[in-house]
Amino acid sequence: MLPPLMVTNVAKTFTMHLRGGLKLPVVENAALTVNAGECVVLGGPSGVGKSSILKMIYGNYGVDQGEILFIHRGEPVNLAKADPRLVLEIRRETLGYVSQFLRTVPRVAALDIVAEPLTARGQSIEEARAIAAAMLARLNLPEALWQLPPATFSGGEQQRVNIARGFITDHPVLLLDEPTASLDAHNRSVVVDMINEKKAKGVALLGIFHDEDVRNRIADRIVDVSTFSSRKAAA
Numbered sequence: 459m460l461p462p463l464m465v466t467n468v469a470k471t472f473t474m475h476l477r478g479g480l481k482l483p484v485v486e487n488a489a490l491t492v493n494a495g496e497c498v499v500l501g502g503p504s505g506v507g508k509s510s511i512l513k514m515i516y517g518n519y520g521v522d523q524g525e526i527l528f529i530h531r532g533e534p535v536n537l538a539k540a541d542p543r544l545v546l547e548i549r550r551e552t553l554g555y556v557s558q559f560l561r562t563v564p565r566v567a568a569l570d571i572v573a574e575p576l577t578a579r580g581q582s583i584e585e586a587r588a589i590a591a592a593m594l595a596r597l598n599l600p601e602a603l604w605q606l607p608p609a610t611f612s613g614g615e616q617q618r619v620n621i622a623r624g625f626i627t628d629h630p631v632l633l634l635d636e637p638t639a640s641l642d643a644h645n646r647s648v649v650v651d652m653i654n655e656k657k658a659k660g661v662a663l664l665g666i667f668h669d670e671d672v673r674n675r676i677a678d679r680i681v682d683v684s685t686f687s688s689r690k691a692a693a
C-alpha cells in the first residue's frame with residue numbers, strides 16, 4: 459500500500475525577477491515519505507529550506523522538478539502537476555495545513571473561522587460551531603473571544619484559533635509549520651496531545667518544530683533537510 463504522502467526528487471530554485479532574474483537554488487533531490495500514523499519532523503539549520511519544502515507540499519510554491527504524491531480519493535495524485543481546482547479539492551478532502559500565522563478574515567468571528575472547514579465539507583453550521591467551540595475550549599481560548607474576529611487577538615490566541623481550524627477536520631495528511639511557537643507550556647502540551655491523537659487515528663503528519671521538547675514528544679523521525687540543500691551541495 460502506498461503511503462499517504464511521498465515526495466520524490468523535488469528541486470526548487472527561486473528566480474528573483476526584481477533582481478535581474480537572479481537564481482537562488484534552494485533544494486534538489488528532496489525525497490521523503492510519511493506513513494499513516496507517523497509524525498515526521500523537518501530538521502536542519504535556519505535557511506536550509508524547511509518552510510519551502512512544506513509550502514511546495516501544500517502547493518503554495520511551485521516545484522521545478524519531482525513529484526509530490528498524495529493518496530487522494532483512493533488514488534495516487536501528483537500535486538506538483540495538479541491544476542488549481544484539483545489542488546483545492548485535495549486541500550478540502552486530503553491535505554490540512556496549520557501555518558505559522560492565522561490569516562484573519564475581516565468581520566468573521568473566531569468560532570466561524572474554526573468551523574468553516576467543516577461547513578465547506580457540507581456539515582451544518584450548528585454542528586460545525588459545536589465542534590469548533592469544543593476545540594477552542596480545549597485550547598483554553600476564553601469564551602468571551604469566540605464571537606469576535608481574531609484580528610486584534612494576541613499572537614498566542616491567534617495561533618490557537620489557527621490550530622483549532624487546522625485540527626478540526628479528519629484530513630489524512632496534516633502539515634504543521636511551527637504550530638506551538640507562540641504558546642505557553644500548558645497550551646503546548648494540549649497541542650502535543652492533539653498531535654498524538656491524530657497519529658493514533660492514522661493521520662500522516664509532517665511538520666517544523668524548533669522547540670526540542672515538543673519535537674521529542676511527537677517525532678517518529680527527523681528528516682535532515684540539509685541533505686537536500688542546494689547551498690550545501692554547492693559548497
Ligand SMILES: Nc1ncnc2c1ncn2[C@@H]1O[C@H](COP(=O)(O)OP(=O)(O)OP(=O)(O)O)[C@@H](O)[C@H]1O
Pocket residue numbers: 472482484502503504505506507508509510511
Ligand atoms: N519566496 C521566496 N523568494 C525568494 N527566496 C525565498 C523565498 N522563500 C524562501 N526563500 C529562500 O530560500 C531559503 C530557504 O528558506 P526557508 O524559509 O525554506 O528556510 P527554513 O529552513 O525554513 O528556515 P528557518 O528555520 O529560518 O525558518 C532562504 O535562503 C530564503 O531566503
